[in-house]
Amino acid sequence: MPELPDVEVYRRYIDATSLHQTIEDVEVDDDKILDRVEKGELRRALQSRSFENSRRHGKNMFISLGDELWLRLHFGMTGDLKYYRADGDAPDHTRVLFRFDSGYHLAYICQRLLGAVSLTEDVDRWIADEELGPDALDLDRDTFKELFRNRRGSLKTALMNQNVMAGIGNVYSDEILFQARLRPEAKVKALNDSDLDMLFDVMREVLTTAIDRRAQPEDFPSSYITGRREEGAECPRCSGTLEKKKVSQRSAYYCPQCARDHGAEA
DNA sequence: AGTACCACCTGACGGC
DNA sequence: TGCCGTCAGGTGGTAC
Numbered sequence: 001m002p003e004l005p006d007v008e009v010y011r012r013y014i015d016a017t018s019l020h021q022t023i024e025d026v027e028v029d030d031d032k033i034l035d036r037v038e039k040g041e042l043r044r045a046l047q048s049r050s051f052e053n054s055r056r057h058g059k060n061m062f063i064s065l066g067d068e069l070w071l072r073l074h075f076g077m078t079g080d081l082k083y084y085r086a087d088g089d090a091p092d093h094t095r096v097l098f099r100f101d102s103g104y105h106l107a108y109i110c111q112r113l114l115g116a117v118s119l120t121e122d123v124d125r126w127i128a129d130e131e132l133g134p135d136a137l138d139l140d141r142d143t144f145k146e147l148f149r150n151r152r153g154s155l156k157t158a159l160m161n162q163n164v165m166a167g168i169g170n171v172y173s174d175e176i177l178f179q180a181r182l183r184p185e186a187k188v189k190a191l192n193d194s195d196l197d198m199l200f201d202v203m204r205e206v207l208t209t210a211i212d213r214r215a216q217p218e219d220f221p222s223s224y225i226t227g228r229r230e231e232g233a234e235c236p237r238c239s240g241t242l243e244k245k246k247v248s249q250r251s252a253y254y255c256p257q258c259a260r261d262h263g264a265e266a
Numbered sequence: 267a268g269t270a271c272c273a274c275c276t277g278a279c280g281g282c
Numbered sequence: 283t284g285c286c287g288t289c290a291g292g293t294g295g296t297a298c
Binding site: 032076077078093110111112113114151152153157248249 | 267268269270271274275276277
Binding site for chain 1: 289
C-alpha cells in the first residue's frame, strides 16, 4: 500500500508510539532489506540511542537518531509497521525488529523484500542524490505547473515519476486522475493552464483526504475508486463500468465514460 | 526525455 | 492435491 498517504500515516504512527525510548537492540531477519549498510553497522549505530523525530519525503520515511544520523525506511509494495509489547507477537515477515527498553517492539514488516532500510547523515542530501522530485504535498502550485509544463508522455506516467514529484504511485495516480476526470493515458501536453491548476487542486485534495482517512480505502468518500479496483466495478460517478488497461507497465483503472479524452478542451 | 522490457522478491488465485 | 501462469499499491537498469 505504501504511497505518500500510507507512509504519512506510518510516520504519525511512529511519532505516536516509538519516540524517546532507548533502543536496546536491532534484529535483522533478512539482509536483502538493507541498503548500503551492514547488519552489525546498523545495530551499533542504533543501540542505546532513541528515535527523536520523523520526516517524510515522498514514499520515504526518515527517523532522526540525533547527532546527524537518520534511519530511512522505504516500504516497497508490501511494507508495514507494527508496535507491540509481547515478545511472541512479531508479525509474519518482520524483517527488522527494534527492541526498546520499555519492553515494546517496533517491527518493520516487508513480505516481498522490495523495501529498503538504510542510514543517512543528511536527509536533504540523500534526497538530492536520489534525484527525487519535490514531495507531492510539499510543492506549491507554480512548481507543480512548471514540472508538468514541458513534459511529454502520459499523465499517469508523469504523476508516478518520483524524479518529477515524489510520493504518488499506481493507486493514487488513478484516484487523482479519476477525480480530475482525466484518462490515465492522456498526454500531459494536452492540458492547458487551467487544467493544470485543477489537477494540482485535485492532487492535494485526494492526498489530504486519504491521510485524513488514515489511508484506509474503506473509509474513503463514496466518490472514490480506490478500494474498487477491479474490472467491471461500477463507476461511483456515472452509470459506467471501470476498465483496466496497462499504462507504463502498470494496471490503470479508470472510467471510460465520464473521463475526458484529453485535456485540450474544457 | 520517453518507453519497453527485464529483474528483484513472495504469495495468492484461478485454470487444468 | 499439484503445477503453472498471472498478478500484486515499488524501484532500478538497460536498450532503443
